[in-house]
Amino acid sequence: MDKELEKLAPSKRSAAKTIFAAFNILKESGGQLPGKQVFEKIRNSIQFTDWEKEVYEKTGYVRWESILSFYTIDCIKAGFLRKNKGIWYLTEEGEKAISLGPVKLLETAGDLYRNWAVDNNVNKIKKSKTEIEELEENKPQTQKANLDYLMELALSGIKDFIRTKNPYEFQDMVAALLRAMNYHTPFISPKGKDGGLDIIAYNDPLGATSPRLKVQVKHRPDSSIPVDDIRSLTGLLNKDGDIGLFVTSGTFTSEAERSARESHRHIKLLDIDNFISLWQQFYSKLTDEDKNMLPLHSIYFLGSNE
Template sequence: MIPDFQALMRPVLELTSDGAVHPMKQVIDDLGAEFDVSDDERAELIPSGQRRFDNKAHWAVSHLFQAGLLERPLRAHIRITDRGRQALVEIPERIDVKALGRYPEYVAFRSRSRIRKADLSSNPTAETDDRSPLELAQAAEAENRAAVEGEILERVLAVSPRDFEVLVIKLLSKMGYGQHGVVEHSGQPGDRGIDGIISQDPLGLDRIYIQAKRYNGTVVQRPEIQKFVGALMGAQGDRGVFITSSRFTQGAIEEARRVNARIELIDGDRLAQLMVRHEVGVQADAPIVLYRVDEDFFEAL
């Protein structure tokens, strides 16, 4: 019998407890052997075409990653973190979503997926769930989106400041800005606080100026907004977008609202949401189609 994804959490940590980098494929094979999953069960597929057991293993890893117990140093490879080793000691029994609720990052992940805190003790993908197929699909989609948003923000924090600027330009282009003009990267030494320019029309008369700050832990404060506003005034602009991988202080938010120029602020969480929504740095898997009876068809017979 294929175990649920929560039953795989502690075994995943135990299999990686040596601190080495482990290929995900090998971890899945080792889990299959540990739970005595038959070849027929390993071949069983879910509607998206992925193997059911592999899917559950990946979900277990995803939840452990969101809690900071695992990291992904290479593509399709995982490694236990110091927190993961500590969890094996501090949580001697089953490690599941309820146990992961002790970690703030995991609680934030569940909040992003719009799952109530009271649900932390339940299995959101349990096969005994009494929700309708549509409700289950919607819950799974929300949880998947939240997980990917968390993972993509981790990847964003790992890029260089210049690559972050390029990433922002690509995102804004994908969102449709500059469709009738151009979106250009201007960030370089001496750029006077302007990392990119969106020309909304062919002549460049309608412009939006971009500031991009890849910060890991450092928050954007009021003085940086003031500097950006100064850069806008210097460029004779009145509209700007300030994007950061971190967050804005309340003072920074108030400053953006106070000035005459129109300043749009995008923090790390919103950046991740926009990247997923517009499929920048992510790939969409095969969708699941749900059917319902067409009552109008039968009434028209």
């Protein structure tokens, strides 16, 4: 073990090695990865002590996972890390911080967080240097870390559920979402038909008013939609008032996103994160039958002022 790590208290030692591992994992993955996968990769790459693998009674989580979640808040406030909709993003500053090594990286993140707290008049309690008491002392940060972790687990569970659907079931979910958004869906592509449009949606039952949505749906949870697919949809927008909507259970390549932005036609892209966000937003407007395609349950937790 690194001599500098050996000098740290167990909680800080665990934080330093897991944060450092997370940063390297994100760098090797192109700078971003779902939080669940970051935890999985760390779990498979680091040999943890029995103490780290215990369930910490204060949070109900595995101790090293709770510690990692807690210290990612420091990294976020330091500008090293971003989290959005369950995805972790390593910033340019974070990638540079890898060169500091595990211990110095953790210390630097903590110092920058304290500076941020002072600048923003946040009453941040100084962390203990002896044991995992910081999780007990600093309730706001612990609370924020736990909420982030729970949201990542929830989002991961929703994505896993969508992954189990077949392409036509996902297509039906997209149509259900459009209906909840007050669109009419007179055409949904039947099974067996390949290519062309998957859904046509109107503002009114007759399609007499703009916009008229022409929708392509791809159920590809493990891949990114290439630019050629976006260009194909663009070629189908041949009337004034036509808007192209491309929905995927995966993501889009950067070239596909740029093509949509620069298109002479109005093209809207919905990746899996945006689809889930809209499903949550319009869930109350879905029929009971449509809700059953992706049933959700709301739970409210005490939030954080940070």
